[in-house]
Amino acid sequence: MPKITMNINGRDMSAEVENRTLLATMLREKLHLKGTHVGCDTSQCGACVVHVNGKAVKSCTIFASELDGATVDTIEGQANTDGSLNVIQQAFQDHHGLQCGFCTPGMVMSAAALLKDNPKPSEAEVREYLEGNICRCTGYQGIVNAIMAASGQDVPSVAAE
Amino acid sequence: MYDFDLVLPASVAEAAAAMKADGAQALGGGQTLLPTMKQRLASPEVLVNLSGLSELVGVSSASGTLSVGGATTHAQVASEASDFPGLADLANHIGDPAVRNRGTIGGSLANNDPAACYPAGALGAGATIVTDKREISADDFFVDLFETALEEGEIVTGVNFPIPDVSNYQKFVQPASRFALVGVFVARFGSTVRVAVTGASNGGVFRWSDAEAALSKDFSADAVNGLAIAADDLIADLHGSAEYRAHLIGVLTRRAVQAAS
Ligand SMILES: Cc1cc2nc3c(=O)[nH]c(=O)nc-3n(C[C@H](O)[C@H](O)[C@H](O)COP(=O)(O)OP(=O)(O)OC[C@H]3O[C@@H](n4cnc5c(N)ncnc54)[C@H](O)[C@@H]3O)c2cc1C
């Protein structure tokens, strides 16, 4: 089995994988980075979104064996260095952007990719960018509000507060 | 999914040689092939990875032609095909951002899904599909559902699009799959108009010649009024009847003419 090395969240990590091993499987089962979730395993839900060489991709739909030498960012690398939540994560907490949390790693990674390219998106742009991220709990308003807030824009305050 | 041998070629020549192996198949962005392999609808013995080949990646334009490398992602076409805005916009509405970051034009054309977007763009613009062996005009390339003129082992290395004066793609999204329920690409070159329809026919992408004739005389949305397309050969499924799709073709063609820029 080939040994694949990637720079994951700033650290070089290696694992021996079969050619057919998906990136999501390598992250979760070989490297025990279980923050990346597998919801559908059919490229539909976006729970597995990570960044490969700076771009958001679905880790259930890419082989680890193609990625020797790649740079990968996952939800585990998102918190600030002191362990506190980063701006996007904090905004999800503040704006009821999650309920069960299953979709959240993918939502946060998609949001991070969006804000990197487009630091002040309109609400329509946020919704369009989240096309491939499905949440079955909250409805999307809290998620959209969180991303708007994380980009420093005004959002309605949460009714429950 | 069954395991396979993975080839990471350093050049198109190496890729072409690797494709000669028994059971070899090209791997583009994998956005169609991986789901297919998971379902064991495909079980290639050898995958030849094209997505890392810089020779096959890029968008450039010269003397009225936009050339796209066969392994160029939808996202790169969306951001770099500014000389052909109708095509950039088409690429920018394929699937979702993560799919666009991986999926490639060569994979999309080779797959020829009856609801895919690029086949409409390529046929509508009268593109030429370039392979490691020859050049194939879009009019000859799309043969039937999931079937193209590509031979076993042949690699799409690039696509040359004549840049129309104005063009537009209208996609009526099937929200579950994010493919086109129906999509229409309209392109005008001087007084010649081409109209390609995807998502609608049991035979895959096709040109709507009645609309082309009418629009070539009068490039206005009204020119399409009264033209009907027979529902006989159109797709009917739980998302829409054949008659509904026939109706959508007219509506989307008019919208595309109005929006063409
Ligand atoms: C959630 C989702 C939504 C999508 N929505 C849309 C949509 O709205 N519109 C749309 O058009 N598509 C859509 N797609 C499909 C997407 O565009 C795929 O990227 C595309 O169809 C296949 O490209 P690929 O590079 O991923 O090819 P792969 O999956 O790698 O390969 C597909 C086929 O093409 C062959 N192949 C790949 N590259 C080449 C080449 N260069 N030469 C010869 N053969 C090759 C492979 O052997 C395989 O048979 C969607 C996909 C997903 C998962």
Ligand code: FES
């Ligand atoms: S698990 Fe990858 S898209 Fe759903």
Ligand code: FES
């Ligand atoms: S919070 Fe439960 S799926 Fe989104």
